[in-house]
Amino acid sequence: MYAGVDFGTSNCSIGVWEKKGPILLPLEGESTRLPSALYTSRPNVRIEEIDEIELKKRVTDAKRRQTTESKKAKKENRKVKEFSDAELENIERGIMRREIAERAKARYEGQSISEALYADTEVVFGEAAILRHIQDPQSGYFIKSPKSFLGADIKHQHIELFSEVITRMLAFIKDNAEKNTQIEIQNIVLGRPVNFHGTRGEEGNVQALSILERAAIAAGFKNVEFLMEPIAAALDYERSISEDLVVLVLDAGGGTTDCSMVKLGPSYIQSRERNGSVLGYAGDRIGGTDLDIKLALRKIMPYFGKDSLLSNGLPVPNTLFWSAIAINDVNAQQQFLSDSTQREIASYLAQAIDKRKVQRLQSLQKGRLMVRLNRSAELAKIHLSDRDPINLPLRYIEREFVIPISRRDLRESIERELDVFLSLMNEVEKQAGAKPNIVYVTGGTAKSPIVEEWIRSSYRNIEIVVGDAFGSVASGLTTWAHRIYE
Ligand SMILES: Nc1ncnc2c1ncn2[C@@H]1O[C@H](COP(=O)(O)OP(=O)(O)OP(=O)(O)O)[C@@H](O)[C@H]1O
Ligand SMILES: [Mg+2]
The missing domain is CATH 3.30.420.40 (ATPase, nucleotide binding domain)
Structure with missing residues (x-):
């Protein structure tokens, strides 16, 4: 099939x-x-047994150290506590247990996602x-x-x-x-x-x-x-039209926005060779995720210290906020999670005038909550398609933390992206050398009234059909x- x-x-x-x-x-x-999306749990790591030979060696060494120390203390007229053999063994066993636990923790945390995927853990x-x-x-x-x-x-x-x-x-x-x-x-x-x-x-x-x-x-x-x-x-x-038409298609998805101009209709529908009916196409590497990132950067990050001044009169660098929210940039996200960024945030916190904001940035990093924050920005954007304004709860960052966001905020954050959508449509029209009879809009991002209005305002005399956004x-x-x- x-x-x-x-x-x-x-x-x-x-x-x-x-x-x-x-x-x-x-x-x-x-x-x-x-x-x-895919999630796989970290594989459990094997906990080593205590090596009894190594333990004996350590107990012998400890006894030797104790004897030397006791002799020295006697000469100096000091009192030291002496442990029995059983007590010494208990102490050394405890130390070895802690070492084993630390090694297991390091191995657990040092695993990579590839190891998890190949280790047959639940996916x-x-x-x-x-x-x-x-x-x-x-x-x-x-x-x-x-x-x-x-x-x-x-x-x-x-x-x-x-x-x-x-x-x-x-x-x-x-x-x-x-x-x-x-x-x-x-x-x-x-x-x-x-x-x-x-x-x-x-x-x-x-x-x-x-x-x-x-x-x-x-x-x-x-x-x-x-x-x-x-x-x-x-x-x-x-499949839904009964006459031949030239259609300009805009598919505004999550990661990319694609556009095509195609001759459609009964004269072409049975053909297995459609290259001739495609008059033009173009695509850009921006989509709904970029709108979420922009909204997070412009309207949410200011609550995390963006644009706030430090005691030295300088702001926290913008690149830090960018690496925090750019969830589709592996290198930026690794940089944000690095030890050096952790130290950097701690030093900004020490110098911050409004400490509460930088503390939120620290919570974001410590809790590795970047994807969750992006999801919140995405939900804000989606809810703004139905209501205006909305209150966005961010209680996983701080108790009672809720921020208001309006459709206007979203529109201001995504102006560049809206321009890209239109320039794609213009480019395809140029390639085709023709005006469309219909503009057909699909993809989840096209559900936003901001996007729809933007297109309507540029194609005033042409019928706009909003298709099944997701199917x-x-x-x-x-x-x-x-x-x-x-
Ligand atoms: N009501 C809504 N208003 C605005 N945006 C929405 C709405 N519902 C979903 N979206 C956005 O639509 C995008 C997903 O759209 P879609 O499912 O068409 O993308 P995709 O096909 O997975 O991505 P691509 O085609 O780029 O590979 C997401 O960015 C999502 O936030
Ligand atoms: Mg798509």
């Missing part, structure tokens, strides 16, 4: 063809959306993974949005790690879909953004596609074809799978 798989930065979906159209399969409970996915991480960030490893790292300049060991993480996620999706349909899924169409998140251009895209393809094969799929996500979204919309790419990929594999 065949399927369409949307391996999204924020959410994954899988669809299969049923009679006349694509249907998405449940992946977590009833939900057809699986948040792109959970989706919302369950997010909850486990939030409940107990210290005792496990958590990876969110692995797709956003695939095009980045990452080290060999990180490539291996992400390949393994994605293999596990795709295998979980495959397994669930097969349990649901009772048929093995061998062939898939996998979505890809026009440009993967990262700074390496086409080189990054090649790297990302190679990781994804290898992971899909390792997860057990036999044939993997890629389709650009904004074209998949267009193919989904095409249209997966449905389009499934439609294409049906066309090429059936």
Whole structure:
């Protein structure tokens, strides 16, 4: 059997063809959306036994030291307490136990996520993974949005790690879909953004596609074809129209924003060769996660000491806040968790005029709560789509800590990103050399009224259709799978 798989930065979906159209399969409970997250607990470390020969040696040494010390004390007319052999053994046994516990703790904390993944520990996915991480960030490893790292300049060991993480996620999706349909899924169409998140251009895209393809094969799929996500979204919309149209598609997702201009309609729908109907496409490496990061930086970090002055008249450096909230930048996050940053924050705390704010930054670092804070910023953004203003509780940072955030705050924080959305649409129009009949908007980020209004204000005379924000790419990929594999 065949399927369409949307391996999204924020959410994954899988669809299969049923009679006349694509249907998405449940992946977590009833939900057809699986948040792109994985959690694995740290493997337990073996506690060593006490080495009895070493213990005897230590007791003999301790006795020798005691005899020497007693002789010296006698000469100097001092009194020292003398321990019996049994007492000395007890003391040495206690010391050895403590040493063993310290070594075990260091080994436990020094393990890497790769070791955890290969050690056969429990691995959970989706919302369950997010909850486990939030409940107990210290005792496990958590990876969110692995797709956003695939095009980045990452080290060999990180490539291996992400390949393994994605293999596990795709295998979980495959397994669930097969349990649901009772048929093995061998062939898939996998979505890809026009440009993967990262700074390496086409080189990054090649790297990302190679990781994804290898992971899909390792997860057990036999044939993997890629389709650009904004074209998949267009193919989904095409099933609902009865005349030929030129459609400008904007897919504003979690990690990337993609745009395409496609000729759609009854004249093209049966064709297996669609290159001719694609008039243009473009994509940028920003998405909903970047909106969360910007909101956190601009409107939440000021409560953590950003822009506050120290006693020397200087502010706490901005780079520190950036590394705290840039959850899609591995190097920045490692830097934020490093011992040197810990010392840096302690020194800013000593010099801070408003200590309470820098204390919050310290709590964020000590508790490794960056992902949780990003999640709070994301929830603020999502709630602002329905209400304005909102109160954002951050009680895991400090008791009774709640901050007000308005839609205007969000809009001010994401001005650059809104401009990027429009410039992508302009670029695609230029490539196509045509104006669209319809603008079709999809992807979770398009649910924000700020984004929708921004697009409406620039395309005043053109009908704007807001599609199924979360399902249209997966449905389009499934439609294409049906066309090429059936
Ligand atoms: N009501 C809402 N208002 C604003 N943003 C929202 C809303 N609901 C979800 N989002 C955002 O949508 C994004 C996820 O969208 P989507 O599921 O389309 O992304 P994705 O397909 O996983 O990512 P990509 O296509 O970039 O790989 C997240 O950033 C999420 O915060
Ligand atoms: Mg998407």
